Amino acid sequence: MKRDSVFDSLKGIAILGIVLVHSYGENLPYLAGCIKAMGATGTTLFLMISAYFSFLSYEKNVIVAQETHWKWLLEKLFRIIPLYYFFLFLRLLLGTTFFPYSGVTNVSFGNAISHLLFINSFFPEYANSLIGVEWFVGIVVFYYFVTPLVYKVFNNVVKAFAGFVATSLLALLVNHFCVIYLFNGISSDRRYVFDSWIGGWFPLAQLEVLFAGLIVFQLIKYNDIVMKNDRFLRIILSTTMLCVFIVLFSARTVGEFRIFGVSNATICVFIYFVLIMALEVFPIRLIVNPIFAFIGKYTYGIFLCHTVMIGIINSVMPSMNDNFMLEWLTKYAIAVLTSLGVSVLLAKGIEEPLLNKMKRERR
Numbered sequence: 001m002k003r004d005s006v007f008d009s010l011k012g013i014a015i016l017g018i019v020l021v022h023s024y025g026e027n028l029p030y031l032a033g034c035i036k037a038m039g040a041t042g043t044t045l046f047l048m049i050s051a052y053f054s055f056l057s058y059e060k061n062v063i064v065a066q067e068t069h070w071k072w073l074l075e076k077l078f079r080i081i082p083l084y085y086f087f088l089f090l091r092l093l094l095g096t097t098f099f100p101y102s103g104v105t106n107v108s109f110g111n112a113i114s115h116l117l118f119i120n121s122f123f124p125e126y127a128n129s130l131i132g133v134e135w136f137v138g139i140v141v142f143y144y145f146v147t148p149l150v151y152k153v154f155n156n157v158v159k160a161f162a163g164f165v166a167t168s169l170l171a172l173l174v175n176h177f178c179v180i181y182l183f184n185g186i187s188s189d190r191r192y193v194f195d196s197w198i199g200g201w202f203p204l205a206q207l208e209v210l211f212a213g214l215i216v217f218q219l220i221k222y223n224d225i226v227m228k229n230d231r232f233l234r235i236i237l238s239t240t241m242l243c244v245f246i247v248l249f250s251a252r253t254v255g256e257f258r259i260f261g262v263s264n265a266t267i268c269v270f271i272y273f274v275l276i277m278a279l280e281v282f283p284i285r286l287i288v289n290p291i292f293a294f295i296g297k298y299t300y301g302i303f304l305c306h307t308v309m310i311g312i313i314n315s316v317m318p319s320m321n322d323n324f325m326l327e328w329l330t331k332y333a334i335a336v337l338t339s340l341g342v343s344v345l346l347a348k349g350i351e352e353p354l355l356n357k358m359k360r361e362r363r
Contacts, residue, residue, distance in 0.1 A: 006279050007049050008296030009288040014042035015299040016336065019306050022101070023332045043136055045272045046299070047206055050140050051213020052220075052276075054147045062148070069148050076144045077118075080300070082350050084137050087304045088115055091130045100311040101132025103193065118142075124197040125190075132307045135201040142203040143210055150214060157218045164211035168266045171205050174198065212269045216276055301343025301351075309338045 057076070061067045092112065096102045103125070104111070111129060114120040121127045121138030128135040154160045178198045186194055199205060279288055295302070313331050 005293045006276075006283055006288050007052070008294075009292035010045060010276065010279070010296065011049060011299040012292035012294070012296035013287065014045040015295065015302050015306075018042040018303070019310075019335055019339065020332065022307055023310055023335050024328060041268045041272070043200075044209055044268050045275075046136065046303070047139060047143075047209045048213045048216065048269070048272055048276065051143055051210045052216045054143050055151055055214055055217040058147050058151055063151075073144055077141065079351075079355065080137060080140065082354050083301055083304055083346055084134070085116075086346065086350060087131055087308075088134075090308075098308050098311040098315075099130070099132060100314065101128075101307045103129035103132070121201055121203055124194050124201075127197050127201040128193075131304065133303055136303065139201075139203055139206050142206075146210070150210065154211070154214060157215060157222070160211055160214045160218055164208055164215060167204075167207035167211055168269075171208060172266075174204060208266060209269055212273050216273065216280075219277060220280055295340060298340060298343040298347060301346050302339045305342050305346075306335060306339040309335050309342065313338075 054076070058072060061075075062069060062072050091099050091102065092107060096105055107130065111120070111126045114123055114126045115130060115134065118138050118141040120129075121135050121142065127138065150163070154163045175198050179195060183191060183194045183198075310331070313334055317331060317334075319327065
């Protein structure tokens with residue numbers, strides 16, 4: 001099974017969880033914990049996979065093929081710019097009408113420029129204020145800029161793990177300081193934005209995920225060399241890691257928990273790290289399959305447009321007051337299908353033609 005299928009399937013599952021939460025799936029009975037846990041942390045899985053592919057691409061194109069750093073960086077940026085700018089301009093054109101998760105009504109010049117330059121994640125009140133999910137794009141671009149340095153300095157598993165521990169502790173300390181001291185005087189109506197920023201939207205908060213992706217990158221190379229032909233060992237290791245994942249993820253659905261004082265965010269990173277490595281060692285059809293993989297190929301577009309689709313659905317679809325479950329299920333199915341359809345159309349009509357043109361000019 002191709003390696004891309006594993007990562008595409010995981011991205012497909014993650015985006016389904018994120019749409020669940022944004023379509024108010026957290027209000028469902030019984031499944032609420034699992035849905036909320038998967039949706040709220042799905043971006044962590046996205047970022048870890050993005051970090052992995054960033055290091056893989058850097059090694060392939062810069063280290064092996066001897067491309068320049070700037071050429072590699074520009075190519076990575078050109079891959080995310082078309083759809084991102086499309087939704088930014090759509091938001092500026094239409095206002096908040098179809099963007100239910102937009103944080104502001106009037107967009108300042110500084111806010112617009114910070115988004116165009118991908119530095120919105122460095123500013124609490126800009127980070128996630130226009131589309132409602134764009135903080136993720138700012139983090140990915142940040143990863144691109146620091147990948148060359150991290151790749152060279154943390155060039156083995158031991159160093160990468162040390163970087164993971166150091167950045168986890170740093171994020172925990174900074175978060176604690178800001179929440180307890182720095183954000184104390186902020187009004188309650190703005191406090192959520194600042195807490196969300198320091199806890200996830202801020203690049204420093206996601207550095208540990210970058211190092212987790214680096215560890216995955218280095219361990220997969222080791223797996224290819226040492227365990228490639230040992231099917232029995234791969235099955236045993238994969239089964240063990242999946243059991244660990246199930247136990248930890250089940251505990252995560254109950255609520256926030258800590259092990260030896262380790263933050264909930266770091267535990268979440270570890271949970272998805274275990275899942276990725278388990279499926280990399282031995283893919284399981286229940287998770288790694290063509291349906292999830294197909295959805296996973298278009299997750300970037302789905303991620304950017306699904307809140308718009310949910311906004312449109314909520315505005316045109318009447319409420320079913322007597323049957324919340326049926327109403328949610330209907331809206332969720334429509335949101336997934338329409339978001340996937342729009343994402344495919346945008347990929348075929350905008351993203352892929354621009355990337356193909358770039359490839360031709362490169363030759």
